[in-house]
Amino acid sequence: MGRDGGSVYEKYASKYISDELQKLHISPFFEYSYSQYFTFVNKGDTLSSQNIIGRIDNGADSTILIISHYDHIGLGGPRSRSFVSDKVHPGADDNASGVALNLLLAKKIKRKGNKNYNYIFLFTGAHEKGLFGAKYFNDSNANELKSVCLLINLDMIGRLDRETKQMLIFNSKKGFDPYQAFDFPAGELYFQDKEELTGDHSVLSNYKGHVIFFSTGVHEDYHKVSDTPDKLNYKGMHIINNMIFQYLKNI
Numbered sequence: 001m002g003r004d005g006g007s008v009y010e011k012y013a014s015k016y017i018s019d020e021l022q023k024l025h026i027s028p029f030f031e032y033s034y035s036q037y038f039t040f041v042n043k044g045d046t047l048s049s050q051n052i053i054g055r056i057d058n059g060a061d062s063t064i065l066i067i068s069h070y071d072h073i074g075l076g077g078p079r080s081r082s083f084v085s086d087k088v089h090p091g092a093d094d095n096a097s098g099v100a101l102n103l104l105l106a107k108k109i110k111r112k113g114n115k116n117y118n119y120i121f122l123f124t125g126a127h128e129k130g131l132f133g134a135k136y137f138n139d140s141n142a143n144e145l146k147s148v149c150l151l152i153n154l155d156m157i158g159r160l161d162r163e164t165k166q167m168l169i170f171n172s173k174k175g176f177d178p179y180q181a182f183d184f185p186a187g188e189l190y191f192q193d194k195e196e197l198t199g200d201h202s203v204l205s206n207y208k209g210h211v212i213f214f215s216t217g218v219h220e221d222y223h224k225v226s227d228t229p230d231k232l233n234y235k236g237m238h239i240i241n242n243m244i245f246q247y248l249k250n251i
Contacts, residue, residue, distance in 0.1 A: 002088045004074025005126035006040070006047030013070050014052050017099065017123050021054040024107050026121065029053035038136040042129050049125035051133045056110060056119040062149040063118040064248060065207075066105060067134070067200050068098030069127030069155065073223060079128065082224040092229040094222065097158030099123060101241050105248075108241075114249045120144070124200050134200035142206040150251075152244065153201045153213040160216045160236030166190045167240065170197035170213040183250075184243040214240065 001009040018034040028034040036051040052070070072091030073079045080089060090096075106121045113119070124133030138145070160167060169178055169191045178191045197213045216236070221227040 002074035002076075003070065003072040003091060005071045005129040005132070006042065006049050007074055009074065010049060010071050010125060014050050014123070014125065017052045017070060017103070020103050021052070021106065021121070024103070024110055026054035026056065026106050026110060029055050029120065036137065036140070038125075038132065040126055040129065040132040047126070049133060051125055051137055052123040053137075054106060054121040056106075056113070058115045058118050060116055060118050061147065062116075063120055063144070063147045065120045065122060065145075065148045065151045066102055067122045067124060067151065067153045068102040069095050069124040069133065069200060070099050071125050071127050071129075071133075072096075073128050076225070080223055080225075082226070084225065087225045089223065089225055090228050092227050092232055093158040093216075093219070094156050094227060095127075095154075096229075097156060097232060097237060098154035101154050101157055101237060101244075104241050105245055108245050109248065112249075113245075114251065117149070117248075118147070120148070127200060131200055131203045135203045138204045138206050145204065145207045148207055149209050151201055151204065151207060151209065151211045153199050153211070154215075155199050155213070156215045156217065156222075157240060158216065158232040158234075158237050159219050160189075160233045160240065162233060162236075164190065165236075166192055166217075168192050168194050168197060168213075168215045168217050170194045170211065172211040176210075181247060182243045183246050184239060188239050189243070214244070
């Protein structure tokens with residue numbers, strides 16, 4: 001029912017992600033669990049949510065952190081651009097697309113990734129209600145963040161325009177040229193640099209390193225009941241996923 005932060009449907013989604021990580025033989029971040037539970041206050045109510053976190057420990061000194069939020073806006077309400085409060089908002093692009101790419105990256109990295117780094121795959125809850133999952137991870141894992149050398153945020157990555165093939169990128173490293181850094185088929189992607197893109201990375205104050213935020217941008221169906229799977233550009237998602245994986249493999 002839309003994966004609203006703090007709802008039972010968000011919990012169902014978290015269970016799905018945990019199960020997928022287990023199938024991929026990705027180790028849980030904690031000794032016996034993928035779940036990082038937390039509470040947050042929304043409109044005077046205390047709600048429960050959880051981050052889902054997997055890791056690959058290669059015994060390296062540096063770690064790469066890949067983030068995607070998995071919640072959405074449930075039945076809508078004041079955050080709905082469909083202006084309804086009684087219909088499921090699927091959130092296929094926002095942000096099931098980012099979750100899918102994160103899981104696919106985990107699969108590829110587990111099989112044939114760059115072993116010079118450790119990896120953390122972070123799926124944050126209660127993002128839409130105020131980035132609460134990312135904030136909790138930041139506050140609870142300051143020591144872990146000290147070893148992170150690169151943070152990749154994947155949010156709304158499924159609607160690559162079939163004509164312009166333009167995607168948004170926020171990069172925090174001066175002199176970073178995406179056309180030199182990334183390998184992809186000629187003419188398949190064009191980057192629009194953004195000086196600021198707000199997302200989970202923006203509240204990780206204990207992390208001071210390189211951030212790359214990928215998004216195919218806001219569209220007509222953003223926060224509407226019409227953000228459905230049939231409108232995703234799956235070919236574009238695979239191009240983006242392959243590009244990111246090759247970059248991580250070669251750095």
